[in-house]
Amino acid sequence: MHIFTLTALLMLTLSEPAFARNISNEQSEAASARDAVGDAMSKLSDIEQKIQRQQALLTQEQEKLKQYQAEKAQTEKDLEAKKAIFEQKSKLLDEAWKQRTDY
Structure with a gap:
C-alpha cells in the first residue's frame, strides 16, 4: 500500500504545471505564420x-478602339465619295475651260 501511495504521489508531482513543456516558441511561430497568412x-x-x-479599363479601351475603327471606316467611305465628287467637278471645270478657250 505504501508503494501505491508513493507511486500516486509521484504521478501527481510529474503532472504538475511546473514540469509542463515551455511552448512559447511554438506560440510565437504560430502567431507569425498566422500573420503571414x-x-x-x-x-x-x-x-x-x-x-x-485593369479588366474594366481594358474593356473601356476596347470599346473606344471599336468606335474609332468604325469612325475610320466611315471617314474612309466619306473620303472616297468626296474624291469621286471632286474628280467629277474637276472634269466639268476642265471641260468648261476647254470650251471657253475654244470660243
Missing part, C-alpha cells in the same frame, strides 16, 4: 482588385 491574403485581395480595375 493574413498578409498574403491581403496582398492577394489587393492584386485581385487591381486585376478587376
Whole structure:
C-alpha cells in the first residue's frame, strides 16, 4: 500500500504545471505564420482588385478602339465619295475651260 501511495504521489508531482513543456516558441511561430497568412491574403485581395480595375479599363479601351475603327471606316467611305465628287467637278471645270478657250 505504501508503494501505491508513493507511486500516486509521484504521478501527481510529474503532472504538475511546473514540469509542463515551455511552448512559447511554438506560440510565437504560430502567431507569425498566422500573420503571414493574413498578409498574403491581403496582398492577394489587393492584386485581385487591381486585376478587376485593369479588366474594366481594358474593356473601356476596347470599346473606344471599336468606335474609332468604325469612325475610320466611315471617314474612309466619306473620303472616297468626296474624291469621286471632286474628280467629277474637276472634269466639268476642265471641260468648261476647254470650251471657253475654244470660243
